[in-house]
Amino acid sequence: MTRRLILAAMMSIVLAVPSVWAVEPSERLADPALELRARTLSKELRCLVCQNQSIDDSNADLAHDLRVLLRQRLVAGDTDQQILDYVAARYGMFVLLDPPFAPVTYLLWLTPPLLLLGAGALLIMRSSRRSSEQMPPSLTENEKARAATLLSDSR
Amino acid sequence: MGSWWAYYVLGWGGWWYWDPVENASFMPWLLGTALLHSAAVAEKRETLQRWTVLLAILTFGMSLIGTFLVRSGVLTSVHSFAVDPTRGVFILLLIALVIGGGLLLYALRAPGLEAGNPFAPVSREGALVLNNLLLCSGMATVFLGTFYPLFAEVWSGVKLSVGPQFFNATFVPILAPGIVAMVIGPVLAWRRGNLMAALRRLIPAIVVALLAPFAVLIFNPGAPPAALTGIALAAWAMLGVLTDLADRSGFAKLPLRVAFRRLAHLPRGTWGYAIAHFGVGVLIAGAVVSTAWRSERVETLHPGDTLEIAGQTLRFVGVTEEDVANYHAQRAQIVVERREAPLTLYPERRSYPVARSQTTNTAIATNGFADLYLALGDPDGGGGWVLRAYYNPLVPWIWFGAILAALGGLISLSGRRLPARLPAAARPAAVLRAGSADPG
Numbered sequence: 285m286t287r288r289l290i291l292a293a294m295m296s297i298v299l300a301v302p303s304v305w306a307v308e309p310s311e312r313l314a315d316p317a318l319e320l321r322a323r324t325l326s327k328e329l330r331c332l333v334c335q336n337q338s339i340d341d342s343n344a345d346l347a348h349d350l351r352v353l354l355r356q357r358l359v360a361g362d363t364d365q366q367i368l369d370y371v372a373a374r375y376g377m378f379v380l381l382d383p384p385f386a387p388v389t390y391l392l393w394l395t396p397p398l399l400l401l402g403a404g405a406l407l408i409m410r411s412s413r414r415s416s417e418q419m420p421p422s423l424t425e426n427e428k429a430r431a432a433t434l435l436s437d438s439r
Numbered sequence: 440m441g442s443w444w445a446y447y448v449l450g451w452g453g454w455w456y457w458d459p460v461e462n463a464s465f466m467p468w469l470l471g472t473a474l475l476h477s478a479a480v481a482e483k484r485e486t487l488q489r490w491t492v493l494l495a496i497l498t499f500g501m502s503l504i505g506t507f508l509v510r511s512g513v514l515t516s517v518h519s520f521a522v523d524p525t526r527g528v529f530i531l532l533l534i535a536l537v538i539g540g541g542l543l544l545y546a547l548r549a550p551g552l553e554a555g556n557p558f559a560p561v562s563r564e565g566a567l568v569l570n571n572l573l574l575c576s577g578m579a580t581v582f583l584g585t586f587y588p589l590f591a592e593v594w595s596g597v598k599l600s601v602g603p604q605f606f607n608a609t610f611v612p613i614l615a616p617g618i619v620a621m622v623i624g625p626v627l628a629w630r631r632g633n634l635m636a637a638l639r640r641l642i643p644a645i646v647v648a649l650l651a652p653f654a655v656l657i658f659n660p661g662a663p664p665a666a667l668t669g670i671a672l673a674a675w676a677m678l679g680v681l682t683d684l685a686d687r688s689g690f691a692k693l694p695l696r697v698a699f700r701r702l703a704h705l706p707r708g709t710w711g712y713a714i715a716h717f718g719v720g721v722l723i724a725g726a727v728v729s730t731a732w733r734s735e736r737v738e739t740l741h742p743g744d745t746l747e748i749a750g751q752t753l754r755f756v757g758v759t760e761e762d763v764a765n766y767h768a769q770r771a772q773i774v775v776e777r778r779e780a781p782l783t784l785y786p787e788r789r790s791y792p793v794a795r796s797q798t799t800n801t802a803i804a805t806n807g808f809a810d811l812y813l814a815l816g817d818p819d820g821g822g823g824w825v826l827r828a829y830y831n832p833l834v835p836w837i838w839f840g841a842i843l844a845a846l847g848g849l850i851s852l853s854g855r856r857l858p859a860r861l862p863a864a865a866r867p868a869a870v871l872r873a874g875s876a877d878p879g
Binding site: 328330338378379383392393399404 | 456458459568572573575576579580583584587591595597598599600601602603604605609610613737738739816817825
């Protein structure tokens with residue numbers, strides 16, 4: 285019975301999508317730790333000939349070349365940052381999907397926290413001013429006790 | 440408004456890449472959610488009306504901007520299709536007209552709306568203001584990230600990219616406190632709430648949410664901290680709702696039968712909130728688990744080879760080629776061997792000689808808890824084929840959660856304009872009226 289239920293719930297569907305999976309078995313490094321770093325890095329680099337894809341997702345030739353290149357640098361012992369700088373020096377800041385904190389991006393990185401804090405502070409100021417002006421005073425202990433008896437009676 | 444909301448939630452397909460087109464549909468969704476909540480305050484408590492009207496204008500404006508973004512091609516996206524610059528200009532004019540007109544009307548008429556009833560910062564109104572603050576800040580962040588490359592290029596000539604890393608680093612921390620507050624808010628009283636009393640009512644959810652990450656750690660010692668936080672938040676969101684529902688219908692104090700009757704008679708708005716918030720919890724669970732525990736295998740396989748993924752053995756039978764209508768198909772046969780009945784999947788590649796394009800038709804097997812996702816890659820020339828196998832746990836929950844959230848939103852909207860609950864005496868009259876209207 286459960287087996288049949290599982291079978292019923294199991295359905296096989298087919299989706300048509302353009303080929304987007306990229307990394308080929310032949311590109312892979314033998315060392316799993318290095319390969320993991322390579323995958324993380326390739327998710328941070330933009331494929332230049334594609335429409336908004338990382339080189340990890342793209343099967344374009346250029347993306348393939350870049351993936352091979354960054355693996356060569358990794359094997360040569362470069363740090364992640366050195367590799368990102370190396371690629372950015374050749375292709376411009378445009379390739380970096382994770383925008384670095386630089387003068388051009390100050391506004392980008394600082395606006396969200398400042399906006400949140402600013403709006404939050406404004407709201408707190410306004411609400412404390414309003415509530416102190418207009419809120420009725422809290423119930424006294426006597427009133428609270430009366431309210432409790434009334435509530436328990438109605439139940 | 441309701442269908443619009445559902446459209447965006449349900450249309451939120453595919454996995455999430457923070458692509459401009461995805462952001463374009465996400466931004467009105469965020470504002471729409473904020474609007475739904477502030478409208479509840481405006482209606483129930485007659486306060487925040489001005490802000491609600493402003494939010495409504497912005498939401499509509501943002502959905503137009505979204506359309507502009509999707510159709511004009513100002514930003515490059517993976518989903519660039521139906522791009523037409525002339526349509527872009529038309530949409531831009533429409534946006535200017537609608538937002539400008541809306542804001543003008545707002546400026547003229549808003550002072551006429553009263554300031555509304557006061558409320559303490561810790562109250563249900565206060566929680567809804569926090570919701571609005573976080574959702575709007577989140578929306579502004581997505582907006583900034585989406586348009587920043589455009590701005591930067593215009594004023595400094597630097598071409599730069601804003602990728603998923605930016606959004607994950609900014610949007611997620613902004614919205615995370617919202618998930619914590621989302622459970623507490625509905626438990627607070629209107630006007631002036633007691634935070635400690637609310638937390639006391641939520642003790643079961645607090646306990647489980649704090650224990651859940653440790654339970655995961657036992658089975659999965661290497662789990663990343665971000666995933667553990669996400670699991671705690673998901674457990675908190677789902678259990679918080681259940682605890683509140685149980686509390687509202689008095690399961691701890693009343694006999695079971697009475698409690699169930701009370702549960703069934705909770706107002707529609709309460710059910711709407713409960714379903715939607717529970718759905719958000721389900722969605723978070725799906726997003727977190729599928730991101731942290733997905734596994735991927737990419738191997739070159741020859742017929743007869745097997746591949747292990749997430750405890751399942753995939754046996755590669757072979758590839759058959761055939762010409763169908765206007766394309767040539769290379770179809771692989773893969774048997775998933777496991778304890779239950781074996782399952783055969785057929786991922787294929789199609790090439791369309793006329794259009795000179797190639798598509799990958801993935802095969803997906805899902806059981807509601809995990810997706811097994813297969814894609815056929817290139818042949819290696821020596822009889823071997825590249826097979827990509829992905830095991831995505833809880834991905835279906837993302838869709839379930841989104842559907843629940845949309846459903847909850849619709850239910851709470853449908854409940855709103857109607858009287859919350861008809862008094863018992865009014866019911867027979869309603870039936871009578873319906874009966875007399877029937878000519879038979």
